[in-house]
Amino acid sequence: MRYFHLVWANLTRHKRRTVLTTASVAMALFLFASLRSVVTTLRASAAVGSESRMIVQSAKAIVFFLPMSYRERLAAVPGVEAVTWANWFGGFYQEPRNFFATFAADAESYLDMYSSDLELPSDQREAFLRERSACIVGQHLLDRFGWRVGQNVTLQGTIFPGDWTFTIRGAYHAVDPAFSEDAMVIHYEVIYERNPQWVSPGWYVLQLADPSRAPAVAAAVDSTFENSVEPTRTGTERAFNSNFITMWGNVSFLMNTIGMAVVFAILLVAANSMMLSARERTNEVGVLKAVGFTDTHLFGLVMAEASAIALGGAALGLGGAKALYASTGFSAMGFLPGFDVSGGTLALGLGIAVLLALTSGLVPAVAAARLSAVQALRHVE
Amino acid sequence: MRIPIVYNVRSLLRRPVSSAMTALGVALVVGVFIAMLALANGFRMALVRTGSRDNVLVLRRGADSELASGIGRDNAAIIAALPQVAAGADGRPLASPEVFTPVSLAGSGGGDDRLVVLRGVSAQAFEVRRNIRIVAGRRFQQGRDEVIVGSAIAPRLANSAVGDTIRFGGRGWLVAGHFSSAGSSFESEVWGENEQLMPVLRGQFFQVVALRLRSEAMYDEVSRVLEDDRRLQVDAHRESEFYASQSRILRVILNFMAVFVTGIMAIGAVFGAVNTMYAAVASRTGEIAVLLTLGFKPRSILASFLVEAAFLSLVGGLAGCLVALPINGLVTSTTNWSSFSTVAFSFLVTPRILLYGLVFAVVMGVLGGYFPARRAARLPVVEAIR
Numbered sequence: 001m002r003y004f005h006l007v008w009a010n011l012t013r014h015k016r017r018t019v020l021t022t023a024s025v026a027m028a029l030f031l032f033a034s035l036r037s038v039v040t041t042l043r044a045s046a047a048v049g050s051e052s053r054m055i056v057q058s059a060k061a062i063v064f065f066l067p068m069s070y071r072e073r074l075a076a077v078p079g080v081e082a083v084t085w086a087n088w089f090g091g092f093y094q095e096p097r098n099f100f101a102t103f104a105a106d107a108e109s110y111l112d113m114y115s116s117d118l119e120l121p122s123d124q125r126e127a128f129l130r131e132r133s134a135c136i137v138g139q140h141l142l143d144r145f146g147w148r149v150g151q152n153v154t155l156q157g158t159i160f161p162g163d164w165t166f167t168i169r170g171a172y173h174a175v176d177p178a179f180s181e182d183a184m185v186i187h188y189e190v191i192y193e194r195n196p197q198w199v200s201p202g203w204y205v206l207q208l209a210d211p212s213r214a215p216a217v218a219a220a221v222d223s224t225f226e227n228s229v230e231p232t233r234t235g236t237e238r239a240f241n242s243n244f245i246t247m248w249g250n251v252s253f254l255m256n257t258i259g260m261a262v263v264f265a266i267l268l269v270a271a272n273s274m275m276l277s278a279r280e281r282t283n284e285v286g287v288l289k290a291v292g293f294t295d296t297h298l299f300g301l302v303m304a305e306a307s308a309i310a311l312g313g314a315a316l317g318l319g320g321a322k323a324l325y326a327s328t329g330f331s332a333m334g335f336l337p338g339f340d341v342s343g344g345t346l347a348l349g350l351g352i353a354v355l356l357a358l359t360s361g362l363v364p365a366v367a368a369a370r371l372s373a374v375q376a377l378r379h380v381e
Numbered sequence: 382m383r384i385p386i387v388y389n390v391r392s393l394l395r396r397p398v399s400s401a402m403t404a405l406g407v408a409l410v411v412g413v414f415i416a417m418l419a420l421a422n423g424f425r426m427a428l429v430r431t432g433s434r435d436n437v438l439v440l441r442r443g444a445d446s447e448l449a450s451g452i453g454r455d456n457a458a459i460i461a462a463l464p465q466v467a468a469g470a471d472g473r474p475l476a477s478p479e480v481f482t483p484v485s486l487a488g489s490g491g492g493d494d495r496l497v498v499l500r501g502v503s504a505q506a507f508e509v510r511r512n513i514r515i516v517a518g519r520r521f522q523q524g525r526d527e528v529i530v531g532s533a534i535a536p537r538l539a540n541s542a543v544g545d546t547i548r549f550g551g552r553g554w555l556v557a558g559h560f561s562s563a564g565s566s567f568e569s570e571v572w573g574e575n576e577q578l579m580p581v582l583r584g585q586f587f588q589v590v591a592l593r594l595r596s597e598a599m600y601d602e603v604s605r606v607l608e609d610d611r612r613l614q615v616d617a618h619r620e621s622e623f624y625a626s627q628s629r630i631l632r633v634i635l636n637f638m639a640v641f642v643t644g645i646m647a648i649g650a651v652f653g654a655v656n657t658m659y660a661a662v663a664s665r666t667g668e669i670a671v672l673l674t675l676g677f678k679p680r681s682i683l684a685s686f687l688v689e690a691a692f693l694s695l696v697g698g699l700a701g702c703l704v705a706l707p708i709n710g711l712v713t714s715t716t717n718w719s720s721f722s723t724v725a726f727s728f729l730v731t732p733r734i735l736l737y738g739l740v741f742a743v744v745m746g747v748l749g750g751y752f753p754a755r756r757a758a759r760l761p762v763v764e765a766i767r
Contacts, residue, residue, distance in 0.1 A: 016655075016659065017656050017659065017660075020652040020653075020655055020656055021652070021656060023648075023649075023652055024648070024649035024650075024652040024653060027645050027646075027648050027649040027652075028646075028649055030645065031642060031645045031646065034641075035642070059485075060482075060484050060485065060549065060550060060582070061482065061483045061484045061496055061721070062483075062496075062721070063448060063482060063483060063721060064482075090449060096445065096629070097629075097633070099630075156443070157443070158443065158444060158445045158446070158449045159448075159449045161441065161442065161443040161444065161449075162443070198451075198584075231551065233485075243493070246493055247496070247715075247723075248715060248716060250713060250715075254420075258413055258417075258642055261409050261412065261413050261646075262409075262413070262642075262645075262646055262649075264409060265405075265406050265409035265410060265646060265649065265650060266406075266649050268402045268403075268405050268406045268409075268653070269402075269403075269406050269649060269650065269652065269653030269656070271402065272398075272399055272402040272403060272406075272656065272657060273653070273656040273657075273660075275398065275399065276399060276656065276657070276660040280660075280663075280664075335634075
């Protein structure tokens, strides 16, 4: 710390350069944190489903409905404690881009099934269950459109055609942030009543008494319906969710590749300006050596300067990303619920900053240490 | 008077490491920029090419995707009988009532199951969709349990070689051939005969009726006739526009990513350019003073340094283009959320995208070079020449 003033003086000599270099390091790490958080958030939402719940869907594809009669047969499968069902209601609010997940669910059994994941005040729950045209929405969705509880909202159906008006009777909070708060739940009866000839449950959710029996239950369910009108495919809710995530394709590869390019580009920028600084100070290095600073001292001084820039930039970029996403509640329109910069990402970002300090400081630092006083001072006028 | 560009080029060459690093920084930004645009463009083109302008798709009213549509047999017959529909060589209308649904099929190499579009088409489909070419094997035969597999999706599915049997809907289906369709998203689909597929899929409904019009200009007429027909609850869509619109969700995401990521990267690179150019100005104070003394106007000095910055980043931009070019044609896949199914498509680098990359590079250079150049132009001669 004895040389703090010297390092500080060097940093403030070219204030503009120091600020710009620090800012570009900050930008890079901000971007790095953002991109990596997309990957970690996707992973977290792949793991959000419970291992003790199972999803029964059509073996052909999720878009095929399952007969209503399956409900009783599923409830009778040993190991199944509770059954509920839901449909994907593909609608939008006012414009196609205002699109969010809407589940048409058997309200009471659905809320019971997810009672540990959704926080919904009991009066709101009762109000929702009492009224067929009611809906509940996630708090985040409520805020996104500036809705109020008690308000009517009209969705345009795409799978279930026509206009659908629902009264918001409640707003739920997700216990696990990776559980989407950008969703709406409506009553299954409503979509059934309008299209009784072709609507039946989209998928069933089973609550298991014992998660370890999941494979046995899955096999029992699928063999029960093997020769029925709609053969089924049963898996844990977690597997179901992670399947949706893999449908995005190689997102993590894309993000990581871009992340690498960003980090490398900034490394160049930072290393370049460190070298510029070092080159301009050849004389000073000579003077310092002449007055008795050792090679180690000079090596340390240059490294300290590089570290200050890299770590300062890291603190700004990583801290900025963390603070920005936490304060704005960014969720990419509900695609990335619970978007958050994780501790692991921050640590990794810090690691990159340290690496950056080492690589950008090393060349000028070694050069400064090796430079002989005589040679350096030769240029002094 | 203008300062010759050679001066700038030589100046850059005198500081090879610093110049190269700045250019490389710009190159990386431009490379990422081009790659992301190529991704978005490839996806869009796969869907745009899927449609042709003189084809019309008829869907249930309000349905925004084939998945959400349903058209009864009787209605399909009314639609196919419209006088505006072109006739084939055999005199039958060029109309293909189609069943459309994603099914989950086993991925190749023991990978995850993939949701793949299964399309049941009529015998006229190959005349309606003119860009379908059989690249291996033959077409499926009518009345048989046979399918043909799109060339883009075939490598990603198990048992999809010609002669193999794919299982879905509780039966096996012989893969009679593979087909291509000029890079469109049809290449990510499996096709069979509509009458064979309908019973195993979604009951007594078609999802869409594809028509070939006698002339492109008849679209409005057809649209109006269908609208007015009290027996039908359907909308007509121009095929090209319809498929382009199906890429909307993903395109929005990809474009946002491209702007967000490259925007931030660009700021970093501009800062780098600013640093380099300031250092260049600082180390050439003497030179600049000489130029001023020789009678070059400050305006020329400003222009000269701007040109230098622009040149440096243009070189970087060119390098970025070269770095990004090999990704052209690289096949990747993602899910088209409108049809809930896998679409395989290739990165598509076009001259226009390369041009955008270069313009982007020059803009970065000029932005980064402006303040240092202004500083150079405003140098007080007397002080600078000391």
